[in-house]
Amino acid sequence: MNPxxxxxxxxxxxxxxxxxxDGVSFVVPRGCVYALLGRNGAGKSSLVRCLLxxxxxxLGSVSVFGRPVWQTRVAAMARVGVVPEEPxxxxxxxxxxxxxxxxxxxxxxxxxxxxRRLDRFGVPRTVPAxxxxxxxxxQLALALALGPSPDLLVLDDPTLGLxxxxxxxxxxxxxxxxxxxxxxxxxxxxxxxxxxxVADRVGALAGGRLLLDEDLEALKGRFRRVRxxxxxxxxxxxxxxxxxxxxxxxxADEAVLSRFDDGAFAEARDALGIDPTDVSGMTMEExxxxxxxxxxxxxx
Amino acid sequence: MRALLAxxxxxxxxxxxxxxxxxxxxxAALATPLLPWLARGGAREQTGVMALTLASAFAVxxxxxxxxxxxxxxxxxxxxxxxxxxxxxxxxxxxxxLAAGLLLxxxxxxxxxxxAVVAGAIPGALIPRDRVPLLAALVxxxxxxxxxLAHAATVAVRSRSRLVVLDVALLFATAGAVxxxxxxxxxxxxxxxxxxxLSAYGLLTLAALVxxxWAQVAAGRSDPRRGHGALSLTLWxxxxxxxxxLAGYGWWFLAVSPRSLEGVFGVAAAPCGPWMVVSGRxxxxxxxxxxxxxxxxxxxxxxxxxxxTGLTKVAFSGDGTRAAWLVATGGRGSPAEVRTLxxxxxxxxxxxxxxxxPMQGAFxxxxxxxxxxxxxxxxxxxxVYDLATGRRLxxxxxxxxxxxxxxxxxxxxxxxxxxxSDPRGRVERGDLAILELDVxxxxxxxxxxxxxxxxxxxxxxxxGGGATLLLRDTCEGSTTxxxxxxxxGSTVAALAACDRDTACQATTLADxxxxxxxxxxxxxxxxxxxxxxxxxxxxxxxAARTIRLGLEPVAGSVAVALAPDRLADWAAYTxxxxxxxxxxxxxxxxxxxxxxxxxxVSDWRFAAGGTAARAFLAQDGSxxxxxxxxxxxxxxxxxx
Numbered sequence: 033m034n035p036x037x038x039x040x041x042x043x044x045x046x047x048x049x050x051x052x053x054d055g056v057s058f059v060v061p062r063g064c065v066y067a068l069l070g071r072n073g074a075g076k077s078s079l080v081r082c083l084l085x086x087x088x089x090x091l092g093s094v095s096v097f098g099r100p101v102w103q104t105r106v107a108a109m110a111r112v113g114v115v116p117e118e119p120x121x122x123x124x125x126x127x128x129x130x131x132x133x134x135x136x137x138x139x140x141x142x143x144x145x146x147x148r149r150l151d152r153f154g155v156p157r158t159v160p161a162x163x164x165x166x167x168x169x170x171q172l173a174l175a176l177a178l179g180p181s182p183d184l185l186v187l188d189d190p191t192l193g194l195x196x197x198x199x200x201x202x203x204x205x206x207x208x209x210x211x212x213x214x215x216x217x218x219x220x221x222x223x224x225x226x227x228x229x230v231a232d233r234v235g236a237l238a239g240g241r242l243l244l245d246e247d248l249e250a251l252k253g254r255f256r257r258v259r260x261x262x263x264x265x266x267x268x269x270x271x272x273x274x275x276x277x278x279x280x281x282x283x284a285d286e287a288v289l290s291r292f293d294d295g296a297f298a299e300a301r302d303a304l305g306i307d308p309t310d311v312s313g314m315t316m317e318e319x320x321x322x323x324x325x326x327x328x329x330x331x332x
Numbered sequence: 333m334r335a336l337l338a339x340x341x342x343x344x345x346x347x348x349x350x351x352x353x354x355x356x357x358x359x360a361a362l363a364t365p366l367l368p369w370l371a372r373g374g375a376r377e378q379t380g381v382m383a384l385t386l387a388s389a390f391a392v393x394x395x396x397x398x399x400x401x402x403x404x405x406x407x408x409x410x411x412x413x414x415x416x417x418x419x420x421x422x423x424x425x426x427x428x429x430l431a432a433g434l435l436l437x438x439x440x441x442x443x444x445x446x447x448a449v450v451a452g453a454i455p456g457a458l459i460p461r462d463r464v465p466l467l468a469a470l471v472x473x474x475x476x477x478x479x480x481l482a483h484a485a486t487v488a489v490r491s492r493s494r495l496v497v498l499d500v501a502l503l504f505a506t507a508g509a510v511x512x513x514x515x516x517x518x519x520x521x522x523x524x525x526x527x528x529x530l531s532a533y534g535l536l537t538l539a540a541l542v543x544x545x546w547a548q549v550a551a552g553r554s555d556p557r558r559g560h561g562a563l564s565l566t567l568w569x570x571x572x573x574x575x576x577x578l579a580g581y582g583w584w585f586l587a588v589s590p591r592s593l594e595g596v597f598g599v600a601a602a603p604c605g606p607w608m609v610v611s612g613r614x615x616x617x618x619x620x621x622x623x624x625x626x627x628x629x630x631x632x633x634x635x636x637x638x639x640x641t642g643l644t645k646v647a648f649s650g651d652g653t654r655a656a657w658l659v660a661t662g663g664r665g666s667p668a669e670v671r672t673l674x675x676x677x678x679x680x681x682x683x684x685x686x687x688x689x690p691m692q693g694a695f696x697x698x699x700x701x702x703x704x705x706x707x708x709x710x711x712x713x714x715x716v717y718d719l720a721t722g723r724r725l726x727x728x729x730x731x732x733x734x735x736x737x738x739x740x741x742x743x744x745x746x747x748x749x750x751x752x753s754d755p756r757g758r759v760e761r762g763d764l765a766i767l768e769l770d771v772x773x774x775x776x777x778x779x780x781x782x783x784x785x786x787x788x789x790x791x792x793x794x795x796g797g798g799a800t801l802l803l804r805d806t807c808e809g810s811t812t813x814x815x816x817x818x819x820x821g822s823t824v825a826a827l828a829a830c831d832r833d834t835a836c837q838a839t840t841l842a843d844x845x846x847x848x849x850x851x852x853x854x855x856x857x858x859x860x861x862x863x864x865x866x867x868x869x870x871x872x873x874x875a876a877r878t879i880r881l882g883l884e885p886v887a888g889s890v891a892v893a894l895a896p897d898r899l900a901d902w903a904a905y906t907x908x909x910x911x912x913x914x915x916x917x918x919x920x921x922x923x924x925x926x927x928x929x930x931x932x933v934s935d936w937r938f939a940a941g942g943t944a945a946r947a948f949l950a951q952d953g954s955x956x957x958x959x960x961x962x963x964x965x966x967x968x969x970x971x972x
Contacts, residue, residue, distance in 0.1 A: 048557075086416045086554040106419045114417035121414060124346050136338045137418050186417075 036098070037062050037184050037216040038083060043092035045078040045240075052078045054240040055092070060233070065210065065217040067227040067248075069320055070237035076220040077117055079237070080188040083218065084114060096184065110138060113177030117188040117220075119169035123162025127155055127172050131179070138180035149175040153201065167198035174202060178209055184216045185209075191223045199226055206230060224317040234316070236323055243323050248316070255319045256292040259310040260285045269300050277322045288314070288322040335420040339428025340435070343402070350394065350436050354443035357386050362447050376453045383448035384459075391441035395475050398436060399482025402429040403549060404490055412554050422550035430479060430545070437475040473538065480541035484563060487548055491560035502568050509575050513582035519660045520637070524618030525585050533578045540570035588614045590624045590633045594972040595953015597621065599927040601944030603936035605652030607675045608927075608944060609636070610955060615972045625655055625673060628943045628957055628968045634673055634682060647697040647706070650741075650936045654703030654719075658695070661688065670697065670706065672719060686722035689713075698935060700741040705771075707747050709736050716747065716771050726774045734765050738791050740935040745771045748818065750791055750801075761786050761807075766821050780821035792840060800824055800863075802846060804838060813838050813848050815865040825865025835898065839881040839890060842940035847890050847912065851879035856894060860912055871915040873908075880905070882926025883938050883945035886960045888912050891926045891945070903951055909960075918963060923951035 038060035045053040053075040060066040070076045081087035082094045085105030094101050096108040121130050127150060135141040150157070153171040161169060170190060177185060187206075191199040203226050210217065210230070221227055227234065228248070235245040244251065254274075260267070266275055266287060274291030289297075301308070314322070361383035365375035403426075406412040415425050448454050459467060488496050510533065517526040544567035552559020593612035601608035606629040614620050623636045625646070636646065636657055647656045653676040658668040670687040674680040689695075689710045698707040705725070707716045714736070715727040730736060734751035742748050747769040752762050764782040769775070785805055792802035801818045804811065809832030815824040827848055830836035834852030841847065844863030850856065856873040873879075877898050882891030890912060893905040907924040908917045927947035938944050946958040948965065953972075956965035 081413075081554060084413070084417050086413055088551075088553075088555070088558065105416070106421050109417060110419040112417070114413075116413055116417070118410060120411040122342075122346065122411060125342070129342075129345065133338055133342050134418065137335055137420060 035062050036060065037064075037096065038066075038218055039095040039098075040079065040082075041093050041095070043079065043082055043089045043094060045075065045082065045087065046090040052240050053082075053089070053237075056237070056240075056242045057092075058235050058242060058245040060216060060218055062216050063214050065219065065230050065232045067231035067234045068218070068220040068237060069222060069224065069227065069234055069316075070220075071222060071324060074237040075240040076222075076237055077188055080117075080186060080218075080220050083186060084112070085109070110180070111183040113180060113182035113185045115170070115173045115177045115185075115187040115190045117190075117192055119161065119166075119173055121161040121169070121172065121176075124160050126158050126160055127164075128157040130161065130172070130176065131157075134176050134179060140181060141179050142181050143179070145181075146175045146179045149178070149205070166193050167195070167201075170194060170198065170202055171205075174205060181213065182215060184218065187217065187219045187221070189221050189223075190219075191221065191226060199223065203230060224315075224320050228316040236320065238324055251319065252313065252316070254290060254292050255314045255322070256289045256297075257312050257314055257318070258287045258289055258306060260287060260306070267304055269304050273297060273300075333424075335424035336428040336431070339415070339420065339425055340432045343429055343432030344435060347398075347432075347436055350440050351443055354390060354440040355446070357390055358383060358444040358447040361386050361444070362451060362453075376451075379448050379451065379453035383445050383453065387441045387444035390444050391437050391471075391475060392478060394440055395433070395437045395478035396482045398433045399479035400486040402433055402479070403483060403545070404486035407487070407554070407556050407559070408490060410554070416553055422553075423546060426546045426549045430476075430542070433479045434472065434475055437479070438472060441471070441475075473535075477538055477541070480538070480545055483545050484541055484567065487545075487556070487560055487563050491556040493557045493560050495557075495560055495564055499564055499568075502571075506571055506575055509579060513578050516582055517585060520586060520620065520622065522585060522617065522620040525620050528618060529578055529581050529585070532581075533574055536574035536577070537571055540567050540574065543567075543570060585617055585620065586622075586635075586637070588617070588620075588622050588635065590626050590631075590969050592617075592622075592972070593953075593969065596927070596949055596955045596969055596971075597953075599947055599949070599955065600646060601927070601938070601942075601947060602648040602652040602655070602675065603650060603944065604939040604942050605675060606630070606943045607648070607652060607655065608947065609646045609655075610969065612953065625675075626969070627675075628947065628955075631968070632678075637682075645696060647699045648936070649699040649703030650701030651703065654699060656697050656699055656703075656706055656719075658697065659684075666690075668695070670708065670717075672703075672706075685717075685719065687717050687724075689715075696736070696739060698739050698741060698747070700744050701936075702744070705741065705744055707739055707741065707769075709739060714739070714747075714749070714769065714776070716769070726769065726771050728769060728774070728776045730767075730776070731765075731778075734767065737764070742768075747771065752785075752787060760788075764789075764821065766819065768819070779819045780817065782816055782821035792838065800865075802827075802838060802840060808832070811836050813846075815846070815861075825861070827861055827865060827867075828859055835878045837879055837881045839883060840937065841884050841890065841912070842887070842937060844937070845912070847881065849873075849879040849881045849892060851876040851894065853877075858890070858892070858910060858912075869912075869915075871910060871912070873910070873917075874906075878905075880925065882948075883942075884940040885909060885945045885958050886911075887940040889918075891920075891948075893925055907948070909958075920948070920958070920963075920965075924948040924956070924965070927955060 036059045040056050040058050043053055043056045068076055082089050085101040085108060088102050101108050131146055135143060155168045155172050191202055207230055231248050233247050234251060236243040266278060270287060273289040275287050276290040277288040279286045362379055364379045364382040488499050514526060544563045547566035548559040548563035551562035590610055592614045594615050595612050596610050597612045599608050599610050606627045608626055608628055609623055610626050611621055611623040614622055624633045626633045654672055655675055656670055656672045659671050661667050661669050667688040667690050670685045671682045672685060673682050696709040704719055705716055706719050712730050713727060714730055716725045718725055734753060736749050736751040738750040740748055749767040751765045751767060753765055761784055764785045765778055766780040767776055768779050786807060788806060790804040799818055801816050803814045803816050810830060812829045813827040815827060817824055827846060830850055834850055836848060836850045838846060838848045846861040848859045856876040856879055858871040860868040862868055874894060876894035876896060878895040878900055880893040885891050886909060888911060889909045892910050893907045895905045897904060902925055903923045905923055907920040909920060910917050925948060927949045948956050948958060950956055954967055955969040956967050959966055
């Protein structure tokens with residue numbers, strides 16, 4: 033039994049005549065770390081706002097814990113922790129005041145855990161939030177999000193603007209937290225390297241449309257980069273491996289295969305004259321780039 | 333509730349410096365007497381006035397700035413998610429912020445006043461103690477209004493939506509509708525009704541603004557345009573319904589008939605015929621006292637809509653076939669227009685004339701005997717118009733030292749005026765000038781003068797031929813009645829004199845005879861004089877200390893009301909009909925008063941046995957008509 037925590041059902045978001053999100057559907061199962069990837073302006077934040085019940089989709093609906101979140105925002109948010117894209121803690125509020133404010137709102141509050149976390153990252157309690165560093169704000173936001181021991185943690189580009197150290201700390205904190213609690217995480221980001229370490233499942237948005245929605249391991253397993261010796265047209269034998277993109281180089285062409293299968297490809301490799309060393313796995317970042325930039329043309 | 337309190341606490345905590353600033357401002361007010369240019373006057377009063385001024389400015393400024401920023405700033409800086417991503421209901425967020433705003437504004441204002449209050453610098457004259465609850469409620473309502481108005485305006489402007497154009501259009505349309513209803517009610521002098529309507533409308537609008545703010549947060553959340561849409565829909569929905577209710581209220585308020593009157597206060601009757609003007613307080617409409625032209629025989633009535641002339645200044649023609657009155661065409665200072673009604677036509681409606689003038693001074697209307705001409709007095713000008721054509725026949729400027737007290741048509745071509753030689757009304761007594769306007773010649777000339785007359789004197793212009801005037805003059809409490817020549821002002825006959833302990837009144841009969849009634853320590857009596865002022869007889873009446881005379885309900889008789897006390901209530905009056913020739917008396921009952929209360933301002937002699945003479949007001953305010961044959965009354969207008 034792995035019930036759905038978040039479900040987007042044909043969600044469209046419009047701003048005037050601009051379509052930010054166009055008919056997106058996917059689900060996030062319980063205990064999953066779901067990473068929604070997309071470039072700036074792809075529609076990630078719009079989907080996050082819909083997920084948090086802050087924005088009503090023009091079409092479709094978003095359910096959280098099985099209930100439409102627009103109608104049940106207050107009940108849903110009692111079980112959700114949120115780290116926003118831009119720290120939205122009122123700048124004049126200190127960490128102590130913010131904690132005191134938030135602690136009153138939730139049925140349970142892990143005050144000790146919040147203090148521990150802030151201590152660990154040296155976040156001062158009495159300094160107004162507006163005067164904290166970006167990293168401290170991020171840690172404070174994460175501490176506040178984890179304070180109510182949420183069933184769902186929503187992170188909207190939490191590493192945006194953070195340096196490498198702060199990014200690492202934040203993900204480490206997240207991993208530790210996940211290990212402890214098994215919290216469902218919805219992570220909207222373009223920090224692909226960070227995602228790879230924590231995500232179970234990924235979705236990719238481009239131009240408001242969902243390009244993929246898949247388990248990370250399966251995704252990485254079916255994407256391969258193949259160096260082709262014969263410069264020119266794509267060999268027809270590759271068609272069944274889902275050639276996704278091609279990049280022509282001075283000495284060789286590269287094809288990205290999106291339906292790679294080890295056994296089947298081993299059989300075809302000799303016929304194609306491809307050396308095993310010409311086939312390489314792809315990082316999440318490479319897959320993402322290939323998805324967004326087919327190079328010399330997307331292969332039909 | 334927990335979330336609401338958390339929001340209130342957070343908002344107050346964030347802006348706690350406001351209270352310190354208020355206290356500093358309050359302390360600064362204590363230094364007001366040190367200001368060199370305020371050296372004169374009481375130091376405490378100056379401090380009090382300064383503290384009140386500072387408190388008002390502080391509260392207004394804070395209400396506007398906080399109202400504009402309480403949600404608008406969070407929306408602009410994309411910080412509303414801080415609240416929305418937490419289990420805070422929209423109502424807790426909105427009402428929490430609103431409550432915090434009210435506490436800040438009222439608390440801040442109070443802290444500005446506090447030092448002055450402690451120093452005893454706010455005297456009771458500035459804020460009367462018995463008005464404190466009302467003032468507090470008004471201040472709270474005002475603060476709330478400013479908060480929600482500033483919020484609504486900020487949300488509308490910051491959404492950058494085209495809906496703003498619709499908002500502005502609806503604002504103007506609403507203002508126009510409210511102004512139209514208000515002007516209509518104000519034009520009818522329905523001040524209490526207007527206040528009641530506008531107060532309710534103001535409360536509904538305030539509720540609409542509060543509800544609209546909640547809708548903006550609940551339905552718009554972090555989407556400024558959607559929020560603006562929700563705000564506008566809620567606001568204009570409620571305001572639209574409220575405006576429709578106000579318009580309906582205005583319609584209902586003025587949809588009154590004579591039967592809507594709780595009781596008839598006053599009656600001014602035509603000299604002959606069945607028509608009269610009745611006035612009284614309308615049921616359920618506060619202090620609104622509409623006036624109607626009423627046919628006492630058929631019950632047909634016409635409301636004197638927008639009349640500014642009042643009960644006593646509706647002019648009747650001598651033959652009772654036409655009435656004229658003034659209607660305000662706009663607000664204060666706008667021209668007044670003459671309207672007329674053909675009383676002889678069974679279904680006639682009021683007719684607007686082209687005769688209008690700015691109401692800048694005292695005014696009056698006078699109709700000729702046949703109703704064909706009308707004289708309009710306005711300030712220092714006197715004009716005569718032909719009513720059929722609306723053509724002005726003559727317009728003259730009155731002599732600078734003369735303020736017209738009365739004017740009446742002696743004939744269609746001649747108008748007689750009585751005026752005091754002290755237009756500013758500074759002296760209690762003065763000479764009464766008699767002027768005559770020759771309409772064809774367009775010439776105004778003084779024909780005579782009555783010396784040393786009280787400004788409060790009453791002139792009974794009961795002789796349509798214009799030969800004599802019945803003059804009632806008072807001096808140091810005593811009252812005299814005299815018949816004077818209406819052209820020269822010379823005394824024809826001194827009729828009667830009453831000391832300050834004797835009540836006296838006079839009336840005239842249709843044949844020109846004069847009756848003076850007296851009631852005092854020596855008894856009550858009627859003195860009857862011929863049209864030339866010669867004493868004819870004295871008729872003794874039952875003992876009384878107060879006497880009121882009516883008209884001639886039966887030819888040769890006069891209506892008399894007697895009371896045993898000088899300050900008696902009408903319930904104590906006994907009404908009789910006294911036969912002038914024989915002195916016989918017919919009792920009509922208790923507490924009936926001759927309804928022609930204002931008959932003494934009529935320009936015309938009343939017909940014997942006419943409707944005006946037979947109209948009485950019962951104790952409960954019913955208007956009744958005497959039926960001499962049955963020696964009983966027929967109810968024309970029952971009291972409500």
